[in-house]
Amino acid sequence: MIELKKAGFSYGGGEIFRDVDLHLAQGTFHFLTGPSGTGKTTLMKMCYQALMPDSGTIKVFGRDVRAMNRDDVALVRRRIGVVHQDCQFLNHLSVGENVLLPSFVAGRDGLDDQRNLRELLKWVELEENIDQLPPELSGGERQRAALARAVILSPEVILADEPTGNLDWNMAQRLLTLLIELNKMGKTILVATHDMNLIRAARPHVAARVLRIQGKRVHLAGADL
Ligand SMILES: Nc1ncnc2c1ncn2[C@@H]1O[C@H](COP(=O)(O)OP(=O)(O)OP(=O)(O)O)[C@@H](O)[C@H]1O
Numbered sequence: 001m002i003e004l005k006k007a008g009f010s011y012g013g014g015e016i017f018r019d020v021d022l023h024l025a026q027g028t029f030h031f032l033t034g035p036s037g038t039g040k041t042t043l044m045k046m047c048y049q050a051l052m053p054d055s056g057t058i059k060v061f062g063r064d065v066r067a068m069n070r071d072d073v074a075l076v077r078r079r080i081g082v083v084h085q086d087c088q089f090l091n092h093l094s095v096g097e098n099v100l101l102p103s104f105v106a107g108r109d110g111l112d113d114q115r116n117l118r119e120l121l122k123w124v125e126l127e128e129n130i131d132q133l134p135p136e137l138s139g140g141e142r143q144r145a146a147l148a149r150a151v152i153l154s155p156e157v158i159l160a161d162e163p164t165g166n167l168d169w170n171m172a173q174r175l176l177t178l179l180i181e182l183n184k185m186g187k188t189i190l191v192a193t194h195d196m197n198l199i200r201a202a203r204p205h206v207a208a209r210v211l212r213i214q215g216k217r218v219h220l221a222g223a224d225l
Contacts, residue, residue, distance in 0.1 A: 001024050001025065001026050001060070001061060001156060001157050001188045002022070002023075002024040002047050002058070002059070002060050002061075002157065002188075003022070003023045003024070003057075003058070003059045003060075004020050004021060004022040004023075004046070004047075004053070004056065004057070004058050004218075005021055005056050005057045005058075005059075006019045006020070006021065006055065006056035006057070007019075007020045007021075007022075007046065007053040007055065007056035007057065007058055008020070008053060008054050008055035008056055009039075009042060009046060009051060009053050009054055010054055011042075015216060016038075016039040016042050016216065017039060017042070017043070017046075017053075017216050017217070017218075018216045018217065019056065019217060020043075020056070020216075020217055020218050021217075021218070022043075022211070022218050024047075024157070024188055024190060025188070026156070026186075026188055027183070027186050027187075027188055028188055028189075028209065029179075029180070029183045029188075029189045029191075029202075029206045029207070029208040029209070030189065030190045030191070030208065030209050030210070030211055031190075031191050031192075031193055031198075031199050031202070031208055031209070031210045031211065032044075032190060032191065032192040032193070032211045032212075032213070032218075033192075033193060033194065033196075033199070033210060033211070033212050033213070033221070034212055034213030034214065036194070038213040038214070039213055039216075040161065040162075040192040040213060041085060041161055041192070043192075043213070043218070044082070044159045044161050044190070044192060046058060047060070047080070047157075047159055047190070048060075048077060048080045048082055048159060049065050049068075049073050049076065049077065052065065052066070053065075060076050060080075061076060061079060061156075063076070074106075078102070078106055078153050078155065079153075079155050079156050079157065080155050080156075080157045080158075080159060081102075081149075081150030081151050081152075081153070081155035081157070081158045081159070082150055082158075082159050082160075082161070083143070083146045083147055083150045083158070083159070083160035083161060083163045084146065084161055085161040085162045085165065085192075087134070087142050087143065087145070087146040088146075089134035089142070089145070089146070090134075091133060091134050091135055092133070093133075093134075094130065094131050094132065094133060095121075095126060095129050095130055095131070095132050095133070095134065095137065095145050096117055096121070096130040096131065098134060098145065098149060099117060099120065099121065099145060099148045099149045099152055100113055100114065100117055100149075100152060101149060102149060102152050102153050103152055103153065106153060113152055113153070116152065117130075117152070118130075120148045120151065120152060121148060123148070123178070124144035124145065124147060124148045124178065125144065126141060126144055126145055126148065129141060129145070139166045139167055139171070140167050140168075140171035140174070140175070143163050143164070143167060143171075143175055144174075144175065144178070146163070147160070147163065147175065147178055147179075151182065151187075155187070156186075156187060156188060157187065157188045157189075157190070158179070158182055158187055158188070158189050158190070159190045160179060160189070160190070160191045160192070161192045162192055162193060162194070163175055163179070163191065163193075164176065164193065164195060164198055165193075165194070169197070172195065172198055173201060176198055176201060176202055177205075179191060180202065180205050180206050183206055184206075209221075
């Protein structure tokens with residue numbers, strides 16, 4: 001689904017990645033770890049074309065990102081759901097409107113998605129919160145709303161950036177369970193996290209691989225976590 005070959009990236013003078021190889025095959029579940037500031041968010045942005053590599057290639061759904069025009073990028077992005085580290089809600093819109101936002105941005109008439117909305121909010125246990133504003137939600141509720149928004153267009157790939165970062169352990173486990181459910185439905189999942197306990201908790205339920213950013217490259221970690 002997403003493949004990086006010898007990809008390099010710098011912010012101005014600051015090199016973040018050099019010769020990164022990465023392959024997220026269909027239906028796989030990966031965790032992405034690494035100390036703060038090593039580039040987890042940056043790598044995710046490269047995967048959904050918010051950032052272009054300076055060198056090497058990135059293929060998304062088999063297509064080289066450099067060969068895509070803006071329309072191609074927009075179409076590809078609908079196939080990738082993103083849970084941003086800070087959720088990125090529009091605080092003047094309700095939870096329901098925020099979850100439906102990708103549908104409006106994609107120019108869909110929204111009817112099917114509105115039918116999906118209630119199902120989706122039920123799935124993340126937020127059906128009572130549909131008319132609330134994002135600032136009125138707890139941290140765990142916000143993360144679950146962000147997950148609902150990431151999957152409203154039924155993407156094939158879900159990228160979640162520290163989705164459990166500010167949550168207590170029970171809430172983190174609930175969110176992990178939702179991500180594992182999505183993977184069992186065939187979705188390809190990449191979760192950036194600092195939390196080794198989260199990775200250990202996933203082990204009995206999903207054959208997740210662990211990627212570690214080290215020395216500006218992405219390494220497959222061993223089983224010794
Ligand atoms: N827009 C930007 N311009 C310049 N430097 C940036 C920009 N965004 C991130 N960086 C730098 O790039 C490096 C990687 O940042 P990134 O946010 O990808 O790391 P991270 O591993 O996700 O960190 P954290 O775990 O703290 O969220 C950091 O040193 C950061 O300061």
